[in-house]
Amino acid sequence: MRKPKFTFLTFSVYVFLFLIAASWYFVVGVEKASLIELFSRENLQYAGKFFKGLVGVGEEKIAFLSKDSWSEAIKLTVETLQMSIMAIGFSTVVMFLTVLPAARNVADGTLTLSKKWYSFLLFGLIRISYIFSRAIPELVWAMIVIFIFKPGILPGAIALALHNFGILGKLCAEVIEDTDSRPIRNLASAGAGRMQILLYGVLPSVLPQFLTYILYRWEVIMRTTIVVGFVGAGGLGQQFKLSMSFFHYTEITLLLVCYIVLVLIADFLSERSRYFVK
Amino acid sequence: MSKNNIIEVNQISKHYERKIALSSLSFVVEKGEMVALIGPSGAGKTTLLNTLAAIIEPDSGEILIDGLDLRKITNQKTRARKIGIIRQQFDLVGQLAVIHNVLAGRLSEWGFVKSFISLLFPQDKQTAISALERVGLPDKTYERTSKLSGGEQQRVALARLLVQRPEIILADEPVASLDPARAEDILETLTRLAREEGQTVIASLHSVEYAKRYFTRLIALKNGEILFDLPVEKVTDELLKELYQLKELDQNALV
Numbered sequence: 467m468r469k470p471k472f473t474f475l476t477f478s479v480y481v482f483l484f485l486i487a488a489s490w491y492f493v494v495g496v497e498k499a500s501l502i503e504l505f506s507r508e509n510l511q512y513a514g515k516f517f518k519g520l521v522g523v524g525e526e527k528i529a530f531l532s533k534d535s536w537s538e539a540i541k542l543t544v545e546t547l548q549m550s551i552m553a554i555g556f557s558t559v560v561m562f563l564t565v566l567p568a569a570r571n572v573a574d575g576t577l578t579l580s581k582k583w584y585s586f587l588l589f590g591l592i593r594i595s596y597i598f599s600r601a602i603p604e605l606v607w608a609m610i611v612i613f614i615f616k617p618g619i620l621p622g623a624i625a626l627a628l629h630n631f632g633i634l635g636k637l638c639a640e641v642i643e644d645t646d647s648r649p650i651r652n653l654a655s656a657g658a659g660r661m662q663i664l665l666y667g668v669l670p671s672v673l674p675q676f677l678t679y680i681l682y683r684w685e686v687i688m689r690t691t692i693v694v695g696f697v698g699a700g701g702l703g704q705q706f707k708l709s710m711s712f713f714h715y716t717e718i719t720l721l722l723v724c725y726i727v728l729v730l731i732a733d734f735l736s737e738r739s740r741y742f743v744k
Numbered sequence: 745m746s747k748n749n750i751i752e753v754n755q756i757s758k759h760y761e762r763k764i765a766l767s768s769l770s771f772v773v774e775k776g777e778m779v780a781l782i783g784p785s786g787a788g789k790t791t792l793l794n795t796l797a798a799i800i801e802p803d804s805g806e807i808l809i810d811g812l813d814l815r816k817i818t819n820q821k822t823r824a825r826k827i828g829i830i831r832q833q834f835d836l837v838g839q840l841a842v843i844h845n846v847l848a849g850r851l852s853e854w855g856f857v858k859s860f861i862s863l864l865f866p867q868d869k870q871t872a873i874s875a876l877e878r879v880g881l882p883d884k885t886y887e888r889t890s891k892l893s894g895g896e897q898q899r900v901a902l903a904r905l906l907v908q909r910p911e912i913i914l915a916d917e918p919v920a921s922l923d924p925a926r927a928e929d930i931l932e933t934l935t936r937l938a939r940e941e942g943q944t945v946i947a948s949l950h951s952v953e954y955a956k957r958y959f960t961r962l963i964a965l966k967n968g969e970i971l972f973d974l975p976v977e978k979v980t981d982e983l984l985k986e987l988y989q990l991k992e993l994d995q996n997a998l999v
């Protein structure tokens with residue numbers, strides 16, 4: 467009989483089983499955690515109070531029934547929408563300005579059939595800026611930007627754009643790297659110059675994909691506005707944090723409703739425009 | 745050397761690591777000739793066409809186009825007026841409308857601004873439309889190219905060549921991915937249009953049958969060498985048998 471071979475696969479299965487056993491030992495034996503503790507009388511009481519508060523039981527002022535609160539919330543919703551549009555606008559502009567030299571096949575000249583001595587220098591610099599931008603989370607960018615400027619939706623938008631241009635740039639540069647080079651080389655043999663190749667070959671094949679990514683990031687930005695709002699970037703997020711601190715539970719309900727509406731709008735718009743592009 | 749020689753190939757060789765793709769080929773093509781390159785896969789047909797198109801540079805030897813050294817025609821735009829290429833599909837930008845793919849044949853004459861405006865308001869529209877009419881696609885002008893069938897896409901590529909008006913057309917397996925009826929149709933159109941325009945055609949083909957029917961001269965390549973170079977009527981079945989014979993079969997025959 468052949469001896470079973472000790473492969474990486476069997477090794478990883480053993481490690482996997484060991485990790486499961488060890489984790490359970492740690493949770494039960496060392497930490498002495500128990501599921502029942504989570505449902506203690508105290509926790510239940512807090513939770514009950516919170517959720518009752520959300521629907522307005524026992525509250526003096528019920529925000530989602532007051533006209534003033536609604537108009538305030540709608541104003542904040544519009545602000546949030548503005549912030550997200552500004553953010554995606556800034557990052558798209560910067561992405562478009564930098565994405566071409568950031569694609570490897572443009573840098574080494576295989577796509578446009580022309581290469582300059584500074585191509586790789588530019589490629590490296592832009593790619594590093596993308597990584598830098600992505601590596602720092604929106605929240606940290608927001609704290610930095612708001613520390614420099616004063617709180618408001620413009621600093622919030624700048625913070626979101628700073629994080630997202632790196633993501634968009636990387637995604638879109640990869641789209642360019644994946645384009646079929648055959649039609650583009652044929653344009654070159656039909657006598658098209660570098661800029662003409664860009665117009666007739668590269669842009670038409672990458673733009674639909676670009677749009678998909680831009681809309682997707684816009685959706686994400688819309689959701690992330692709440693996070694940067696926490697540190698003072700304005701919009702619904704900031705109000706959310708304030709209501710939370712003042713225990714105005716019914717306001718939280720109102721804000722959450724506005725939020726869901728916003729995300730639904732973004733979802734609908736991106737779905738429609740993707741359909742339109744196809 | 746007659747004035748009519750549009751292509752002169754003098755002893756060109758090309759090696760890829762260890763493998764000889766072209767070994768010291770020489771031939772002359774006269775203006776207006778219809779030449780088919782035939783031979784088994786890997787014989788060097790595509791390499792030869794790419795060398796003629798200046799996409800690949802030969803290791804040694806020279807190519808004269810209209811008496812000019814191909815290496816000296818470095819300007820892509822000048823070269824595009826001499827040489828046009830059609831391949832087995834994939835040479836069109838699928839997302840663009842048909843008319844822009846046809847007008848891409850004009851890019852060598854247009855500047856940047858004109859090509860940009862043309863994407864919004866097609867320029868030289870009449871040229872493009874009459875080219876499309878000549879290849880038999882008059883009603884697809886504004887359709888998205890990727891929506892067209894394989895045969896229709898090859899027609900668009902032919903229309904582009906009509907607009908580009910090169911003196912020489914290099915066709916690399918132009919009908920390899922089409923069914924027989926469409927293939928004959930495309931070859932018929934290609935050779936008819938080239939005759940009307942007085943162009944010279946060099947096409948690589950898998951099918952000897954098509955080569956014999958639509959071309960006047962056959963150049964057979966085997967292992968990077970020219971096995972024969974004859975007018976169609978002089979090509980015999982024995983020669984063709986030799987061309988496509990496999991080495992293994994030779995040995996079997998001996999045993």
